[in-house]
Amino acid sequence: MSGQTRLECVGVTVRFGGLVAVREVSLALPPASIVGLVGPNGAGKSTLFAVLSGLLRPTSGRVLLDGEDITDTRPQVRAAQGLARTFQHPELFVGMTIRDHLVIAHRAKHAKGRVLSDAFTMGSLRRPPKAETEAIDELIELLGLTGIANRSAVGLPLGVARLVELGRALAASPRVLLLDEPSSGLDSAETQRFEAVLRRVAQERDISVLLVEHDVELVMRLCSKVNVLDFGALLASGTPAEVRGNPAVRAAYLGQELAVEAKAADPAALEEQAVLARVEDVSAGPEAVPASVSKGPLLTVENLAVRYGDAVALNGVSFSLMEGRALAVLGANGAGKSSLARAISGLVPSAGGRIEFDGRAITKRSPHRIRRMGLVHLPEGRGVFRGLSVIDNLKMASATMEGRRARREAVDLALEIFPGLASRRGQTAGLLSGGEQQMLSLARALATNPKLIIADEMSLGLAPLVVDLVFDGLVRARSAGVTVIMIEQYVHRALGFADDCLVLQRGAIAWQGSAQDAHGEVVRHYLGDAMTATAAAS
């Protein structure tokens, strides 16, 4: 077996408490090849990556490096055995030059004793060994960093930072290289450059590469074999062409109802559905979109840019949203959807551009003042105070209302809209189920007569039947005349709900138009042109 595969994981399962993050996954890396690992948000890619790199021990299953069991060894030991990795957010040594990154990685592998001995033997005065200098020069040339090798790693553009990380990993002469989302936050030129280097690395250096990526198109171009994870399990595995043609993969990426029905039999979800449905008065028909009453634009975004350090999250985004309408913001993982929501609500500062809400510029306004203008942002991952009780959560939301009486009425209104919360008013919000937390989040928003609600991935991680309840809640908001921006993974449901659609790709608007026309466009931007072509042919 050791001749066949470099790195292999066999039947790996990871549980966090009751949650199964990775279920019985087996995959193998043949020598000198690039293998891809893709999957929608929350599919378990990062968990599996942590198992392979040694940060996490699997609940069951084994990890083998050249046939040797390394399941229980620490990252340091794996590094010595020839396993190297990069990080999704580059972990550079900012006080060092680019060249020094490679030097320390090279010495950590080939001249380990010098880490201690150099301090006493005036090691800085000795010339580095010729072999080391040559190896590092060659690597710098390969990365195309010759001109800036002696520059400090502070403030490098993200594309260069990723190359430096790659070089640091390669300087340790690994046999296996694990890359964690190497193209996230890069623009297309930077991605191309990284891709070219990676190709040369795999060809010239006899290294097996595992590429964990959200950019499906990049993976399809680079990899000889692609593995698709969904809900912690291996959904598909094969050549790019095989994976492209697989309907289950398409369903996983677009969150189709096909997948929803398949999981409806989950008893826990049914029970939760029952609990929530009993207390909730669903009067409106499922996703009945009310006739939109369009007045002037409620929200105008012009040329908006957002940066996280060196990474560009959004660039040149412009759109406007009429009052009373619903906008679906779609895009692959990392396309900048959450950043858009955060920039509008003031949570992150914009690096350029202009935002106008309700006739007033809010670009530099602090989030609490924007909230008081009636713009509610329900952030990704349960917008509640997890440490506070249900009633305290509602009281905090009502703090925007003037006067004690108005505040009390707002809390009462919230409990009226979601009577299920009343019976749990004393419970800590963090202990509620995911669906109940989203109900609470919605209640917090609806109780205060908002003008605009931005709902970021409210259905993420919820059982499919509970997702229905979330959508019902937003329908209710719309029927009350509230404008809604919805960021969603269930593409078809989101498009069914919204009037307009915005597709983001690498921080820029790739397409915008009416929700009805969006279906084909979204598939193309999520899975790449090649995939659409295959689907159309089949």
Added chain:
Amino acid sequence: MLQYVLAGLALGSIYAIAASALVVTFVSSGVLNFAFGSMAFVVARVYYWLNSEHHMSTIGAGLLSILVLAPLMGIVLYAVLFRFVRGKSTLIKLVTTIGLSVALPPICDLIFGTQTITSAPGLGSLNDKPYKFLGAAVTTDQVLIYGFLLLILIVGTLVLQFTDIGLRVRAMVDSEAMTSLSGTSPNRVSIGVWAVSATLAGLAGVLVAPANGLSPTGMTTLMAAAFAAVVVARLRSLPGAVAAALAMGIVTDVIQKYLPPNSSFTAAIIPSIPFAFIAVALIIQSIGSRTIDESAGVGGPLDKAIRPANIDTEDATASTEAQTLWERGLSLLPLAAVAVLPLIFSGSAFWLGLTALGMCYGITFLTFTIVTGEGGMLWLSQIIFAGVGALGAPQFANSWHIPILLAIVVSAFVAAIGGAIIGLLTIRLGDLYVALATLTFGLLIETLVFTRARFLQGGLGVVVTRPTFATGDLAFSYLAFGAFLILAILTWNLRRSTSGLALRAVRDSQAASRTLGLSIIQVKILVSTIGAFTAAIGGGFLAMETLTAQPSSYATFLGLVWLAVVVTLGVRSVTAAVLGGMAFTLLQGVLTTYVPARWGELPAILFGLGAIGVARSPEGAVLHTGRQVRGLLGKILPRAGGADGLSPLALDEVRLDAPTSRLETPAVAEVPVDVAAETGSMIKAKP
């Protein structure tokens, strides 16, 4: 027995008041306030001034100082300082609050005078007849202390649990980002929290003054005990902190029943109780988890997700491109200036003495360059290692009959072993815990070891002789400068060698270092050993310069002043260490010669403010001015080349804390940094 328990309960109550204030500010704003002791001192000093010096009634003085001045101080400090350190790295937070703790007491002395206060009155009158409780006597002060703790606990619980304000504070603790998304301004909540915290600091200061003495040292002891309770409570649990504080107070007093009174053993055991609490708590907590992560749980996932976007990306990219010969020459200028200083001053015994002392401080300050600048660890016990060198060297010299220089090296090896042990014990702790543990370790050695009669010699200190070839100040200056150069080259080599690269790698990213197979334990112990060794050599030279070794010169609180000096001038720079030493002594010389005596503590204020300035300029004044000078020269001489801002000081590279250095907030303390820069240039201007 009951008598001891009641007395212990009073002490514990004060600790509990202090500990709860520390916990509340930590959980709601992420800052563990190292200036707490100094803030307590300021309020207690004002109370004393009003009550004892101006005969205001106890109630009037108490209300004015604790309920008016203290919250005002909290609000002002929040507005000008704490507001800006939120979200910065633990190191920056620690250094700025330490800077504040250094600057506040001398500012206070400047206003109220420097006379030592032998006995401070409490809130109760000494003439009151003690109450009787089950046969045990209880003083009015004790009753008041119990009362205050109960009042604070009851009112605090009621406010936190049942009012809108309390709800907002709890929401802030849960998540700052969610709080602002709910329409509540986090700033306004923070102002309130800091006002309350400062009030509690003042109350604790006034209450503890009669027992601990009205001095910065007494207040530091109070703070250390409160820190111990906070550590036991894992930094976050308010009831836990109160319970631990009360337990600590009771243990402290009850244990005295079983210890022989008036013995040195008893005197040593009592102050080490907080240290014992911290040690036990850390051991228990580190058994539970592999590493102790103090940042875990501060804010929610949303707060973490948006943090990088709130970093100011405008960053002067420091570069280390190959320097021209011309620039290398320029970088040696400050060192050359220091080298000729003794010659310039050779006519004046006063100035020459100060120069020699400055050289010795330069050696000692290298320890911060190594441990904090290179190792990225904030150790508050470096002065203790200097003390080991100073106090240990004459002992070895006398009992083994070896030359003093050799004896200094021997005691430096003793310190190095101590450094290695502390390094090993704190290896898994986060920055905050390392600072807390080394602070208590320092206080422990200070009270446990430095108070032995062998070192005190009845208050005269141990006599130290200089080597026969360097008895004069001029020769001794150059001996010290030589020692500095040797250690500076060692430090420089450490930085540039593989060891230095590994150190920097571990400091910048532990995760990435692990994946390279670098051993974090190895490099951290290496740097703590070398750091302690250097400190002890410096301490030995300080003792030789002054011809005596006084234990009181190596008190932990003074170490914070040293740290402030080094951080002000630049903790990443070898040159800054010696310039810091010079500035520290010569500035005092200038002040004693030309300025009225009451301004004598001005340096401490300047350096304290300078350390606060790291929030704005983390690389320190020397590198800062260096870059400005080079920018200026670059304008005049176009060939100076290189688009990036490059430091002209060859030995100096980047900064205290590069990842967070981008968090430069424009409003804080530009002035102090510049003032400190001037103190640097004053050295050259003075002759």
